[in-house]
Amino acid sequence: MEFSEASYQIIAELLAARTGQQLTDNRKWRLTSALSGVFREHGISNIDQLVCLLDASSDPSQPGNLANEVVEALLNNETYFFRDKPTFDQIPQEILPILRERRARLRRLSIWCAGCSTGQEAHSLAMLFDEQKDLWAGWSIEILGTDISKKAIRTAKNGLYSQFEVQRGLGVTEMLCHFDEAPDGWQLRDNVKRFSRFEQHNLLTPPPRRGKFDLILCRNVLLYFDAETRSLIFNRLASALAGDGYLMLGAGETASARTSAFTPSGKRASIFELGGAAKANQHEVALAPL
Structure with a gap:
């Protein structure tokens, strides 16, 4: 389905204004397929028509906007679940043992x-803690999943x-261990869900x-931003991470070339620690008088 460059720019600007994400040329091809559900819902035949209707949708607080x-x-x-497993496996094998000692x-x-989408990443972590419940007995474990998508957060909370x-x-064993079959799919069990909570959040805030x-964890999210x-x-x-904490990006993503706030964590793939300036800033804030 063809559409004008002007319509493309209007939609790209809308996405950038609301989320900060860039609708780059290499993502242009999926524009029509991504919006097909919106077309059906509103009886819209093409993107140019959609853009004309967007002018009347001025109040973002309205649910049907x-x-x-x-x-x-x-x-x-x-x-x-357990996306990019070689990278993810560093959490139970290396990161959690270190943090368990430090805490x-x-x-x-x-x-x-951060940018948890429909919750599989947070629930994967919860499965780790549930499988090692004896090791973490008496600990307070909080896993917070956030995403800008209201729809994705709703799915994450439901765990269906x-x-x-x-x-x-x-695998089949993991699936049967952590899920119950339900009429509409597979329902994550409460003993796993209890570790996580989810809320809508914009990374620009x-x-x-x-x-x-x-x-x-902020994996495979930052590639959509300039x-x-x-x-x-x-x-x-960096402002949200403990001074001795860790940041995990997606496989192949890096922070060191983009910011001085983080530095690679040894030879660990896609894992970073606070850079010197960021640590110093946290120390200054901690010492600041109330």
Whole structure:
């Protein structure tokens, strides 16, 4: 389906204004397919017609706002359980043992899955803790999943997934251990869901809470932003991370070339620690008089 360059620019600007994400030329090809559901819902035949109707959708607070629906449809909610397993496996094999030792006195661990989409990443972490419940007995474990998509967060909270979704990243044994079959798919069990909570959050805004996180996962999210926006988000993430905490990006993603807020964590793939300036800034804030 063809559409004018002017219509493309209007939709790209809408997405950037609401989320900071860039609708680059290499994503233009999926524009029509991504918006097909919006077309059916509103009886719209093409993108140029959609753009004309967007002018009448001026109040983003309204639930039925057409612009909101367009933005939701354009968000990439690609995710699956234990995504990029070699990278993810560093969490139970290396990161959690270190954090368990460092937090042994407080017995409290806080993890933020930023850009969590429909929740599989946060629930994957919860499965790890549930499988090691004896090791973490007496600990307070908090896994916070956030995403800008209201629809994705609703799915994450429900923990109900299709057969296709649960089979992506999970073996049969894991699936049967953590899920119950339901009429509409597979329902995550409460003993796993109890570790996680979810809320809507925009990465361009301040972190979702004042306290520091021990581990932040922001995987395969930043590639949708331009360099300036990525730098802003890295600074947001740095302000939310404990001084001795860890940031995990997606496989192949890097922070060191984009910001001075983080530095690679040894030879660990896609894992970063706070850079010297960011650590110093946190120390200054901690010492500042109330």
